[in-house]
Amino acid sequence: MERQEQTRRALLALFPEVITTVIPIEAVSAEQSEVAPREPGVIVTDFARTGSSLDVLCRPDQVVAVARTMDAEGFFLEAISGVDWIERQQLEVLYDYNRLDGQQCRVLVRTLVSRTAPVIPSITRVFSAADWHERETFDFYGVHFQDHPNLIRILLPEDADFHPLLKDFMP
Amino acid sequence: MTVPIHLRHDETFVLNLGPQHPATHGVLRVKLTMDGEYVVKAEPVLGYVHRMHEKMAEDGTFIQFMPNTARMDYLHALAFNHGYALVVERAAGIEVPERAEYIRVITVELNRIASHLLWWAAFLLDLGGFTPLLYAFDDREKIIDLLERVTGSRLTYSYMRFGGVCNDIDDEFITGTRDFIKRLRSRLPRFYHDLVTHNIILIKRIKDIGLITKEQCRRYGATGPVVRGSGISYDIRKNEPYSVYPEFDFDIPVFDECDSMARYMVRMHEIEQSLRIVEQALDKLPDGPVMGKVPKMLKPEAGDFYAAVETARGSLGHRLVCDGGKNPYRLKLRSPTFSNLSLFGEVAEGMLLADALAFMGSLDLVIPEIDR
Numbered sequence: 424m425e426r427q428e429q430t431r432r433a434l435l436a437l438f439p440e441v442i443t444t445v446i447p448i449e450a451v452s453a454e455q456s457e458v459a460p461r462e463p464g465v466i467v468t469d470f471a472r473t474g475s476s477l478d479v480l481c482r483p484d485q486v487v488a489v490a491r492t493m494d495a496e497g498f499f500l501e502a503i504s505g506v507d508w509i510e511r512q513q514l515e516v517l518y519d520y521n522r523l524d525g526q527q528c529r530v531l532v533r534t535l536v537s538r539t540a541p542v543i544p545s546i547t548r549v550f551s552a553a554d555w556h557e558r559e560t561f562d563f564y565g566v567h568f569q570d571h572p573n574l575i576r577i578l579l580p581e582d583a584d585f586h587p588l589l590k591d592f593m594p
Numbered sequence: 595m596t597v598p599i600h601l602r603h604d605e606t607f608v609l610n611l612g613p614q615h616p617a618t619h620g621v622l623r624v625k626l627t628m629d630g631e632y633v634v635k636a637e638p639v640l641g642y643v644h645r646m647h648e649k650m651a652e653d654g655t656f657i658q659f660m661p662n663t664a665r666m667d668y669l670h671a672l673a674f675n676h677g678y679a680l681v682v683e684r685a686a687g688i689e690v691p692e693r694a695e696y697i698r699v700i701t702v703e704l705n706r707i708a709s710h711l712l713w714w715a716a717f718l719l720d721l722g723g724f725t726p727l728l729y730a731f732d733d734r735e736k737i738i739d740l741l742e743r744v745t746g747s748r749l750t751y752s753y754m755r756f757g758g759v760c761n762d763i764d765d766e767f768i769t770g771t772r773d774f775i776k777r778l779r780s781r782l783p784r785f786y787h788d789l790v791t792h793n794i795i796l797i798k799r800i801k802d803i804g805l806i807t808k809e810q811c812r813r814y815g816a817t818g819p820v821v822r823g824s825g826i827s828y829d830i831r832k833n834e835p836y837s838v839y840p841e842f843d844f845d846i847p848v849f850d851e852c853d854s855m856a857r858y859m860v861r862m863h864e865i866e867q868s869l870r871i872v873e874q875a876l877d878k879l880p881d882g883p884v885m886g887k888v889p890k891m892l893k894p895e896a897g898d899f900y901a902a903v904e905t906a907r908g909s910l911g912h913r914l915v916c917d918g919g920k921n922p923y924r925l926k927l928r929s930p931t932f933s934n935l936s937l938f939g940e941v942a943e944g945m946l947l948a949d950a951l952a953f954m955g956s957l958d959l960v961i962p963e964i965d966r
Contacts, residue, residue: 472684473684473897473899474681474899474901474902475900499811499815500815501909501928501933502926502928504913505924506923517898517926519913521909523811523817523826523828525828525833527833527834529900550815551813551936551937552813552815552936555933555936563648576641578641578644578965580641587646587649588648588924
């Protein structure tokens with residue numbers, strides 16, 4: 424709990440425009456945070472219900488700043504993945520952060536990019552783990568990570584010309 | 595580890611290791627840039643058994659993906675079953691009967707021992723020792739027979755269901771497991787530790803080889819025996835308790851040496867701890883049903899859910915995004931060896947080729963789980 428609060432404070436510094444209302448844990452369930460179009464900010468979520476302690480929505484240009492904050496707070500990057508919201512014409516990129524020191528605090532960071540020209544800054548300079556995970560997200564969704572040192576296919580053949588996890592992909 | 599005085603980057607050659615190399619245990623390819631016997635750069639090339647499981651998850655209903663989970667990590671398939679069942683149960687709010695949770699823990703821990711035994715056999719085979727393989731497979735066969743009895747399969751199990759398991763265990767399984775615990779405990783000191791662990795040839799090959807620092811573990815997101823061999827006590831079973839693990843008394847083996855020997859010792863001690871868990875679970879096994887009440891067609895409400903389990907190789911996470919439909923809208927698998935292997939390039943730099951292979955073996959790679 425202490426760690427959750429400390430991380431929340433550290434992350435809120437990145438969102439000066441957000442009014443920092445404390446939302447009680449019970450009041451926010453996963454579906455509420457998902458359905459309504461959200462403003463960038465930090466939401467406290469129920470770990471037992473959703474599997475994450477904090478849910479952060481940031482602008483695409485903030486992902487590096489968020490990664491630096493998480494690095495300074497001692498987190499590690501667990502995974503990067505994408506979700507194709509084809510009806511809203513958006514791609515969502517999800518970053519899962521976690522801790523190795525045993526303090527239970529999983530943080531989900533999400534950002535939305537346009538589906539037609541998905542461009543997002545790379546966080547490989549902050550976390551070495553991001554190298555392969557960003558290549559995988561590029562592979563499956565075609566998200567272009569700026570400043571990635573080696574943004575090539577990782578799991579699909581190197582001459583593939585498709586991104587299979589896009590919802591309109593037909594094999 | 596002896597690092598040459600200076601690596602001459604102008605006089606290197608490329609050595610292609612794999613994708614069909616016997617030391618990679620699967621179709622992993624590593625592009626090695628070599629200066630004589632020393633590795634200048636190591637670059638793993640993945641994807642040779644990529645099957646796009648995550649797309650298959652989106653195309654079927656929730657339960658239809660269950661058989662796929664076992665086909666990723668075929669050595670610890672029940673943990674993958676368990677992880678997927680947990681995330682869907684969390685999303686759909688399904689209660690699991692206590693007896694089912696105990697059976698899950700018993701089978702998952704037996705499977706973990708089988709996985710470590712196979713790793714041990716294959717690792718020593720890499721280092722040139724053939725006999726240990728025969729001992730390990732002898733013991734592993736006993737586990738596989740036991741698991742075949744309850745799950746119906748020998749390797750790629752789809753034993754778990756949302757809300758429980760599909761078969762109850764019987765008395766023969768229980769007595770068979772108790773006999774196995776006794777047998778493995780009597781064999782561990784003589785056939786495993788006297789023969790191999792204290793063997794000077796093994797110690798010379800893996801001690802102080804492949805040093806992974808704590809900081810490297812964090813930067814690359816490594817988990818499992820890799821971090822526990824680097825002095826980090828991180829195990830999902832203790833740190834984020836799931837299922838009925840809090841009810842058992844067991845230790846998390848941690849070694850501070852950061853080398854391949856430390857990772858070897860972590861796994862050997864984990865076999866003993868898993869035996870302890872299985873023994874306690876059999877003692878405390880409650881009566882009751884093995885399946886909870888589950889609707890015929892699952893339609894979890896929309897939202898994002900995450901559940902992690904500790905497999906033999908590290909932390910396995912499932913991120914499930916639901917849109918209220920009967921299929922998963924998105925299922926991301928965070929497989930442990932994908933992250934564990936990503937630090938190979940950095941650590942293998944400057945190593946002798948033979949040491950790099952011993953180091954690779956100590957990471958315990960299962961390629962279908964990396965490639966998914």
